[in-house]
Amino acid sequence: GAVVSQHPSWVICKSGTSVKIECRSLDFQATTMFWYRQFPKQSLMLMATSNEGSKATYEQGVEKDKFLINHASLTLSTLTVTSAHPEDSSFYICSASDVEVGRIRRDTQYFGPGTRLTVL
């Protein structure tokens, strides 16, 4: 099946620093990628929708200047948490979907393994 990877799998940083998380579709081209945040014992909350070659669409309440998203190619999207603070500590998960018919279903999202961010 379709594979999505994330890097790093975990990161610890000091308050005030920036952290970049990469999301890659390994065996398909992802025209759209999604970024989610999941706090302990809570659901996945959609942060933004990332379309290749255009600006990301952020969900209400998500600061676009704090969570920078870049989808520069059909296989890579990055999320940069700028000036991270302890309250940004969370599990960040990306997913990718594709319009290709056949093996990859049109409306299925394939999730990455997640990145656990801890801000000290």
Next chain:
Amino acid sequence: GENVEQHPSTLSVQEGDSAVIKCTYSDSASNYFPWYKQELGKRPQLIIDIRSNVGEKKDQRIAVTLNKTAKHFSLHITETQPEDSAVYFCAASGGYSSASKIIFGSGTRLSIRP
């Protein structure tokens, strides 16, 4: 926008019994309803999904039903096993496009008692 509600938040069943998780959605345009299983610290795994042109779908011990009129959908797990213990999320997605965002329910923590 879409709002998905999920019940119960926790569910404990005896091994071998059935488990049922129920969800409702608010946007009548939603037409894709996936269910995910998430183990601690892992990514969500798609276990079954249903589209709005189908009322029921079954895959071995797992079945999902959809009532479009009432905007309800449910997950049924029969003959539960210890490995079914996890958090389950329902979700809804609207529009005919693979770019449709998926909105998740709040999750159900399922525990299987031996």
